[in-house]
Amino acid sequence: MDWQGRRKSDNIEDRRGMNVSGGGQGGGDMLRLLPMAVKLLGFKGTAVAAVLIGGYLLLTGNLGGVLSLLGLMQPAQVSGTAQPVQETAAEKELVDFVSVILADTETTWHEIFQQQGKTYEEPGLVLFRNAVQSACGFAESAIGPFYCPGDRKVYLDLSFFDELKNRFKAPGDFAQAYVIAHEVGHHVQTLLGISSKIHAARKQLSKNDSNKLLVQQELQADCFAGVWASHADKKRKLLEKGDMEEGLAAASAVGDDTLQKQAQGYVVPDSFTHGSAAQRMQWFKTGLAGGEMERCNTFAKK
Helix, strand or coil: CCCCCCCCCCCEEECCCEEEEEECCCCECHHHHHHHHHHHHCCCCHHHHHHHHHHHHCCCEEHHHHHHHHCCCCCCEEEEEECCCCCCHHHHHHHHHHHHHHHHHHHHHHHHHHHCCCCCCCCEEEECCCEEEECCEEEEHHHCCEEECCCCEEEECCCHHHHHHHCCCCCCHHHHHHHHHHHHHHHHHHHCCHHHHHHHHHCCCCHHHHHHHHHHHHHHHHHHHHHHHHHHHHHHCCCCCCHHHHHHHHHHHCCHHHHHHHHHCCCCHHHCCCCCHHHHHHHHHHHHHHCCHHHHCCCCCC
């Protein structure tokens, strides 16, 4: 990606120097999530559950949706002390990269909202290490990047990008940008009232139908990520050769079928909450093809 020297966002909140410990009931602590995940998802063994919990959240940005699915939305008691941030040159460059990508999503969504007679409210992006407290509860890095609708912020531990490359075999800066754009896609859903409607509707649905609605929500966020990529490419020439392939590889790597095969060797479609690899790639490409959010109606009956 041709990102160096471009505008950086003013909405980065650096909490990497904050030592955070969680307490209380609920929240995102993996030690509390794992037993519930085994019970809910019907899998045996914490290792399998860890793969699934991490996989469902990695590249989805929907902590609120998954934690509410698990019944773990209560806030935790958190204490923290600020320490000077120690970072390598590579990490500093990565912070700059994240800031530039967030700024470009701001430009895109401001333009799109303005065309529709709306005002885009920019999300914050919180950088953290190991664990963080959000309005959605206490979360550890193991669950990956996420968006919390409660405070309208994206949360990111930069070490996730190493996992994206090494564990999920999705390297490249555009794969990283896709992660951020997907998270911002959930913010767009919040601003448009889509997320609140989905949350209300799921209360009236069976588990299987609720999962299907979550899939539609996640696929729309993938499509919105594609909308951003289209604008970044056509209007600001941010993308370079091979970037699209990196984004598609990232979308494929976190498809529910891919993650379930990795975890247990077989696929259970009724338990999908984010869509198959093929679906995620399809909707990312749909947004990318025209750069129009109107194409991202994943909820339409077929």
